[in-house]
Amino acid sequence: MDRPRKPTLDTVASAVGVSRATVSNAYNRPDQLSAALRERILETAASIGYAGPDPVARSLATRHSAAVGIMLGQPLCAAFSDPAVSLVLDGLASTVDGHDHCLVLMPGGTEGGPRPSTVARAQADVVVAYSLPDDAPALDVVRARGLPLVVIDQPVLPDTARVEVDDVGGARMAAAHLWELGHRRFGVLTFGTRAGFLSGREGAFRVTRDRLTGYRDVVGHAPVWECAGSNRSMGRSGARELLSLTPRPTALLCASDELALGALQAVRDLGLRVPADVSVMGFDDVPEAEHAEPPLTTVRQPLAEKGRRAGELALRLLDGGRPGEPTRLPVSLVERASTARLT
Amino acid sequence: MDRPRKPTLDTVASAVGVSRATVSNAYNRPDQLSAALRERILETAASIGYAGPDPVARSLATRHSAAVGIMLGQPLCAAFSDPAVSLVLDGLASTVDGHDHCLVLMPGGTEGGPRPSTVARAQADVVVAYSLPDDAPALDVVRARGLPLVVIDQPVLPDTARVEVDDVGGARMAAAHLWELGHRRFGVLTFGTRAGFLSGREGAFRVTRDRLTGYRDVVGHAPVWECAGSNRSMGRSGARELLSLTPRPTALLCASDELALGALQAVRDLGLRVPADVSVMGFDDVPEAEHAEPPLTTVRQPLAEKGRRAGELALRLLDGGRPGEPTRLPVSLVERASTARLT
DNA sequence: TTGTACGCGTTATCAG
DNA sequence: CTGATAACGCGTACAA
Numbered sequence A, B: 001m002d003r004p005r006k007p008t009l010d011t012v013a014s015a016v017g018v019s020r021a022t023v024s025n026a027y028n029r030p031d032q033l034s035a036a037l038r039e040r041i042l043e044t045a046a047s048i049g050y051a052g053p054d055p056v057a058r059s060l061a062t063r064h065s066a067a068v069g070i071m072l073g074q075p076l077c078a079a080f081s082d083p084a085v086s087l088v089l090d091g092l093a094s095t096v097d098g099h100d101h102c103l104v105l106m107p108g109g110t111e112g113g114p115r116p117s118t119v120a121r122a123q124a125d126v127v128v129a130y131s132l133p134d135d136a137p138a139l140d141v142v143r144a145r146g147l148p149l150v151v152i153d154q155p156v157l158p159d160t161a162r163v164e165v166d167d168v169g170g171a172r173m174a175a176a177h178l179w180e181l182g183h184r185r186f187g188v189l190t191f192g193t194r195a196g197f198l199s200g201r202e203g204a205f206r207v208t209r210d211r212l213t214g215y216r217d218v219v220g221h222a223p224v225w226e227c228a229g230s231n232r233s234m235g236r237s238g239a240r241e242l243l244s245l246t247p248r249p250t251a252l253l254c255a256s257d258e259l260a261l262g263a264l265q266a267v268r269d270l271g272l273r274v275p276a277d278v279s280v281m282g283f284d285d286v287p288e289a290e291h292a293e294p295p296l297t298t299v300r301q302p303l304a305e306k307g308r309r310a311g312e313l314a315l316r317l318l319d320g321g322r323p324g325e326p327t328r329l330p331v332s333l334v335e336r337a338s339t340a341r342l343t
Numbered sequence C: 001t002t003g004t005a006c007g008c009g010t011t012a013t014c015a016g
Numbered sequence D: 001c002t003g004a005t006a007a008c009g010c011g012t013a014c015a016a
Helices: A009-016 A020-028 A035-048 A055-062 A083-096 A116-121 A137-145 A167-180 A206-219 A232-243 A257-269 A287-291 A303-318 B009-016 B020-028 B035-048 B055-062 B083-096 B116-121 B137-145 B167-180 B206-219 B232-243 B257-269 B287-291 B303-318
Strands: A067-071 A102-106 A126-130 A149-152 A161-165 A186-191 A196-198 A224-227 A251-254 A279-281 A298-300 A327-329 A332-334 B067-071 B102-106 B126-130 B149-152 B161-165 B186-191 B196-198 B224-227 B251-254 B279-281 B298-300 B327-329 B332-334
Touching: A009 A020, A009 A035, A020 A035, A055 B055, A055 B116, A067 A083, A067 A303, A083 A102, A083 A126, A083 A257, A083 A287, A083 A303, A116 A137, A116 B055, A126 A137, A126 A303, A137 A149, A149 A303, A161 A167, A161 A303, A167 A206, A167 A251, A167 A279, A167 A298, A167 A332, A186 A206, A186 A232, A186 A257, A224 A232, A232 A251, A232 A257, A251 A257, A257 A279, A257 A287, A303 A327, B009 B020, B009 B035, B020 B035, B067 B083, B067 B303, B083 B102, B083 B126, B083 B257, B083 B287, B083 B303, B116 B137, B126 B137, B126 B303, B137 B149, B149 B303, B161 B167, B161 B303, B167 B206, B167 B251, B167 B279, B167 B298, B167 B332, B186 B206, B186 B232, B186 B257, B224 B232, B232 B251, B232 B257, B251 B257, B257 B279, B257 B287, B303 B327
Parallel strands: A067 A102, A067 A126, A126 A149, A149 A161, A161 A327, A186 A224, A186 A251, A251 A279, B067 B102, B067 B126, B126 B149, B149 B161, B161 B327, B186 B224, B186 B251, B251 B279
Antiparallel strands: A102 B102, A196 A224, A298 A332, B196 B224, B298 B332
């Protein structure tokens, strides 16, 4: 059989003997026609196999698609496997839940952030950018398309809704804690877009630049290894680099828990122990931090809350609201067992 | 200022002095026009503030949207907070990654599965349904819209791509393990759409019906409490019901790890101990199971692999492939510390 | 390169 | 009230 063209509003309209507009009303404005006619239309539609107005055509006409877009700096799977990202998205999703919107996850390309072509094709009424590099081209596309934008963490853009945490303050707390424990030789493990030792304060992420600033405020100069991303295996190899330095650092300041969890492994790899030989400090306080071996001392940031706030901002923009001032959430130090006094 | 209409292909075309088709070609078929003209068009577009072809209009014309839809039986946030769901989605996402498609998450309504209106409006080229109830209306909508469909776990639909595991076999393993440990008084904790004791083999989920069958094959009759969903708090309260029966069960067969984790808590609530007083058996083997207190004995199913397979099927259907036979993945028993010989 | 016929609905505005 | 007419939303793709 040759595939019969899919029925459209017109198909139904002519089958019933009314105009297309009336069929449209039967679906969208029941009060605009008699119940009897509406019934007849719906029945005919069902018998023809008409599934209701095409969502794309409808979006084209109405100019909205009932979807919240999310731009990630990482592959799609990170949304479900990176604990910090999932926590933020969990919060975001819980806010969006009940508003009958879909969540459109855009995969991050290689350069941090979705490819411009991906963003150009994504169908959403508002976009939430999760921690993209400062120069992410994806952001320009969102701007050009005139879509409302909410930024989580970074980059800092003028007149843009944003939610962030006190990264400098958090980093200071982390460093101060180790300093007070007597540590004087530090290694810093941070994340960016490429791997290697860092000399200046470069780096594509405001978040890590701020954390670096906070660390340095307290400990002064220290070797910094930047990982190409934030996951355990990168943290593990980066920590190995830091721990091979002479003199060896007695404490590792990690810009994320994932990196710190990798660092824990690296210390073991070298036959050393945490915290007896090396103290390890994280950042984020993901659930895994508490169950790590040993439990990780870290800087807690309210990840789920960050997502919720971002979701609220997105919904507000959707309603035509203004971006408003950036929301800044507090951080706090969580002392567990991966840091100890220098003996 | 009164908002100027957003520029369109036509705006650019007349600004450059060419036809709309040519501008379209400049974006989609660079080889169809001279490099110089293309350059001029793109420049003009940029100066006008044209962001490129509207994605919705393009989708309307091309009939596809470069998106994979996912229908959940739960709220959106479950995608990121329920460990079993995230693992499956992680696998699914890792397969879709690199194909430049977005993931469209549709929120589940109250009756298990997204509301028909949600599905009717979602824009995707293929839809993956994750463990929806047999009668989920969302599935009819997908059918009516003629979208390719991949089902994970259930329901069983004719001529539909599906990936599942051996639920009956897994449940038998679980029950047999406890039986061999000497247990004879069992309580079964399962999930469905409403809470209460179950008498027959009813239940909206093939998965839980199969697991129930497997349990009963081994242990015969046993009281069954059905939770309204699968999470810890429901498991906790359901387990309390089972543990208040006289005589009290010595072993709890749980249809998911989340329920089992809740059951662990319930046992503690009653001042009893696992496994000394009550053995608890899970199903799924989520990462949390290993770190539970005590570590959970459970039936392992390859969750990430299930997602990956579903992703592959989705991509195949996207290419016009046939559904093929259902994929069935194996399960295995993982013995840990939440079950013990009856003393 | 371009003309032009679709793709499929929505939403005033208008007539009965 | 009920329902119809017609303009509009923005591109794509094929024939000329």
